[in-house]
Amino acid sequence: MLRIIKFVMQDIVKNKIVLFYTLLLALLSWGIFGLEDNNSKGILTLLNVILLNVPLVSIIFSTIYIYNSNEFIELLLSQPIHRSKIWISFYLGLLLALVLSFIIGAGIPILIFVPSVLGSMMVIIGILITAVFISLSFLSVVITRDKAKGIGISIMLWLFFALLFDGLVLFLLFQFSDYPIEKIMVIVAALSPIDLARILVLLYMDASAMMGYTGAIFKQYFGSNLGLLITFLLLFFWALIPFLISKKIFNKMDL
Amino acid sequence: MQKFLIILFFIPFWAQAHSVHIGEHFSIRSIKEGLKIVHENDTLFVHSGWYKEGNIIIELPITLIGIDFPILDGENKFELLSIKSNHVLVTGFKIINSGFATTDDPCGIKIYDSKNVTIKNNILENNFFGIYLQYCKNCIVIDNTIKSKSVDEQQIGNGIHCWKSDSLQITHNVISGHRDGIYFEFVTNSLIWRNISYENKRYGLHFMFSNDDAYICNVFRKNGAGVAVMYTKKVMMFNNTFEDNWGDAAYGLLFKDISDSYLIGNKFLNNTTGLHMEGTSRIAIENNLFKENGWAVKISASCMDNDFKHNNFISNTFDAATNGSLVLNSFKENYWDKYEGYDLNKDQIGDIPFHPLSLYAVIIETMPSAMLLYRSFMITLLDKSEKILPSITPDNFIDESPKMKPYSI
Amino acid sequence: MIEIKGLKKSFGKLEVLKNISLQIVSNESYALIGPNGCGKTTLIKSILGMVIPDYGDIILEKSSILNQFEYRKTIGYMPQIGHYPSNMTIGHIIDMVKEIRNTSEKIDEDLFFAFQLNKILNKKMSTLSGGTTQKVSAFLAFMFDPNLLILDEPTAGLDPISSEILKEKIITERNKGKTIIITSHILSELDEMISRLIYMQEGNILFDLSIDELKKETQEDKVSKAIAHILKKQHHVENY
Numbered sequence: 001m002l003r004i005i006k007f008v009m010q011d012i013v014k015n016k017i018v019l020f021y022t023l024l025l026a027l028l029s030w031g032i033f034g035l036e037d038n039n040s041k042g043i044l045t046l047l048n049v050i051l052l053n054v055p056l057v058s059i060i061f062s063t064i065y066i067y068n069s070n071e072f073i074e075l076l077l078s079q080p081i082h083r084s085k086i087w088i089s090f091y092l093g094l095l096l097a098l099v100l101s102f103i104i105g106a107g108i109p110i111l112i113f114v115p116s117v118l119g120s121m122m123v124i125i126g127i128l129i130t131a132v133f134i135s136l137s138f139l140s141v142v143i144t145r146d147k148a149k150g151i152g153i154s155i156m157l158w159l160f161f162a163l164l165f166d167g168l169v170l171f172l173l174f175q176f177s178d179y180p181i182e183k184i185m186v187i188v189a190a191l192s193p194i195d196l197a198r199i200l201v202l203l204y205m206d207a208s209a210m211m212g213y214t215g216a217i218f219k220q221y222f223g224s225n226l227g228l229l230i231t232f233l234l235l236f237f238w239a240l241i242p243f244l245i246s247k248k249i250f251n252k253m254d255l
Numbered sequence: 256m257q258k259f260l261i262i263l264f265f266i267p268f269w270a271q272a273h274s275v276h277i278g279e280h281f282s283i284r285s286i287k288e289g290l291k292i293v294h295e296n297d298t299l300f301v302h303s304g305w306y307k308e309g310n311i312i313i314e315l316p317i318t319l320i321g322i323d324f325p326i327l328d329g330e331n332k333f334e335l336l337s338i339k340s341n342h343v344l345v346t347g348f349k350i351i352n353s354g355f356a357t358t359d360d361p362c363g364i365k366i367y368d369s370k371n372v373t374i375k376n377n378i379l380e381n382n383f384f385g386i387y388l389q390y391c392k393n394c395i396v397i398d399n400t401i402k403s404k405s406v407d408e409q410q411i412g413n414g415i416h417c418w419k420s421d422s423l424q425i426t427h428n429v430i431s432g433h434r435d436g437i438y439f440e441f442v443t444n445s446l447i448w449r450n451i452s453y454e455n456k457r458y459g460l461h462f463m464f465s466n467d468d469a470y471i472c473n474v475f476r477k478n479g480a481g482v483a484v485m486y487t488k489k490v491m492m493f494n495n496t497f498e499d500n501w502g503d504a505a506y507g508l509l510f511k512d513i514s515d516s517y518l519i520g521n522k523f524l525n526n527t528t529g530l531h532m533e534g535t536s537r538i539a540i541e542n543n544l545f546k547e548n549g550w551a552v553k554i555s556a557s558c559m560d561n562d563f564k565h566n567n568f569i570s571n572t573f574d575a576a577t578n579g580s581l582v583l584n585s586f587k588e589n590y591w592d593k594y595e596g597y598d599l600n601k602d603q604i605g606d607i608p609f610h611p612l613s614l615y616a617v618i619i620e621t622m623p624s625a626m627l628l629y630r631s632f633m634i635t636l637l638d639k640s641e642k643i644l645p646s647i648t649p650d651n652f653i654d655e656s657p658k659m660k661p662y663s664i
Numbered sequence: 665m666i667e668i669k670g671l672k673k674s675f676g677k678l679e680v681l682k683n684i685s686l687q688i689v690s691n692e693s694y695a696l697i698g699p700n701g702c703g704k705t706t707l708i709k710s711i712l713g714m715v716i717p718d719y720g721d722i723i724l725e726k727s728s729i730l731n732q733f734e735y736r737k738t739i740g741y742m743p744q745i746g747h748y749p750s751n752m753t754i755g756h757i758i759d760m761v762k763e764i765r766n767t768s769e770k771i772d773e774d775l776f777f778a779f780q781l782n783k784i785l786n787k788k789m790s791t792l793s794g795g796t797t798q799k800v801s802a803f804l805a806f807m808f809d810p811n812l813l814i815l816d817e818p819t820a821g822l823d824p825i826s827s828e829i830l831k832e833k834i835i836t837e838r839n840k841g842k843t844i845i846i847t848s849h850i851l852s853e854l855d856e857m858i859s860r861l862i863y864m865q866e867g868n869i870l871f872d873l874s875i876d877e878l879k880k881e882t883q884e885d886k887v888s889k890a891i892a893h894i895l896k897k898q899h900h901v902e903n904y
Contacts, residue, residue: 081764
């Protein structure tokens, strides 16, 4: 299994799109920290960039990569290797390669400019978000064998979590504005990995204080050590569960 | 010649004033003893030492001077200095551990119904109330350091508490850890100048029913709820700094039912809400700097005829918020860092008006839970589209003549 | 060696394998032929575990292969069109397969030198022609000296010389007593390589005969003609 992970990683690291992705992240990070005179404001700007781009690149690139590796997977399948191992190897290979990209591109500047809990939190969140969206891409690959459809599903998933979900939340807020829905909103937030990551970082910045009563509730839930643990666990599950479902389907899939 | 004779006539009275020394190396060892033998206009020199004498009452116009900060310790039971006479000067004492939480509000120094009393250069620590003035006139509180270390809110009173007084000067005091740093109720014609009030539990300055006052060049930092100015008119607020008042219901400056006042040259830095206005009218708000606040200004619909002119709004999350659609206040020639317009005729005034009120600020005002979406991509998109085609934000909430470059404030 | 029992497979509404039962005997070499879409590749992929059958069982050396993977050690598979990670060189691919197998067994390098792969080890897979890719596939299939060889259209895309080399290799392996399954459209080239012939049509096995039986039955001496004869007869029967 380690060997396949190594091969997948080597293959991806040489990929031009991944190089471009690393450069893009580096450019954005250094650019933002260079332009903003205040580093904690820089990280807030970077948060938006990361929460928009990292999921997009992770999910689309992984989807395309797996479709393009179809024959390679077939080759591996003709060898005495368990299917699950192939699938896990691909996941880990992709994850390691993209996480490496993220750390080189964004992680290093973040930790140089913001060498604090907040900075390391941003890096961890970037890594988790990468894992979550690779995991989702695996799911969209096994849902359909059609590459165009698969990429379509991936883009929809990204669009949903990056944009539509928030729209939905806003809609719910308007609909139920007469009720005390703060606590329910905490649960709702957990339904989107991007929102989860965003709220977590915001709560660790001073910005949390301006969230008012709602912020106090979020702080109470997400800000405590237990809340922090639960949030990370939730993100971890987001990275794990779609992948496990996809693995189950892959094990029964015809190639 | 006649004048000269009058002066000559008074010389014997001056000569009568003499001084009394108190301390362990002197014949008189306690302040209470000293007070028994003094006459009007005498001076008491209290040498350094630890004096635990309970409540000391001053009923004559005397000067009380501490040498090397003698400590007056109330052992958490007594009020320390009660001044019940005009023309008293108290200086150079370290006053600690007054009683607390009883109905008569025990204080470090309390001035009762007096005129021309000066409290200068004292250190007050761990008192329930620091310096308390009631029914006073022409009193000066200057150069004092007032600090409370207590944690329990029930055991903390105000730093400088002024009630029903007139013509006070509160100057260059440093106040921290109290409930309200400086408290003004029914105080008129007074000046609060160059004080630093920080890390107080509630307000840095609490100001009620006090007309015709001025507070100038003070710093209010990290107070639980900032500064409140309420039920008042004709107040001048110049060159103060309101900073780091950061919390759920914290304001740099809270205006409630005040009118006909001036807010000029102040700095609002890094507050949850810089300036919060309710029922406020006819205030000139000029040359202030609002920087890095969550909300720079929150103006409730009950405010009217306030003029925002020549202010800088820089790096605030929201420049403005309001809870209604009625806008009766004006914005003129302010600098807004979020302004994206142009200036073709190079007169330093943008050619298109600026809308300080963002769509998201409006949403948050009606639905605080929407803070959940703070900094989400969706909100950015909504704000941008609202900027291009305003539909929800009130269209008269505008600065017709936004400045292109910030003022130097 | 392999026993296929009542194998059924549908892709959606399309029934690709309709209740196939088959015995693949050791030391025989099979040709699996039939028109396009008859289910050949699906059957092969079922044996390789790439396609999971809906019903039925495949038994290799007395144990079912379903949900197993270790058995693939004994199978050499050459796909119809081999696709490999485009960034990797031939050398990398070969090394990788070796590493995956992680075996100390001796490697059969006949084809490696016969196809002169040693001269193009550093070429990237993306730059290779279809024929060269096929050479790599062929080499990989024979590399670990497997007992069962499954070759999907092995000579398609190869130049005549390489095609001849591969055929010879297949014959050598057959003579060593390996079991071989070849699918092909080019019936003429099968003659020398195979001993039995399975003909599939629309997901069924039409017949499964040894070459000798086939020739005897049809009175033809070429496999291609014999098949044509049978199919004609079949057609005749169906029409009347």
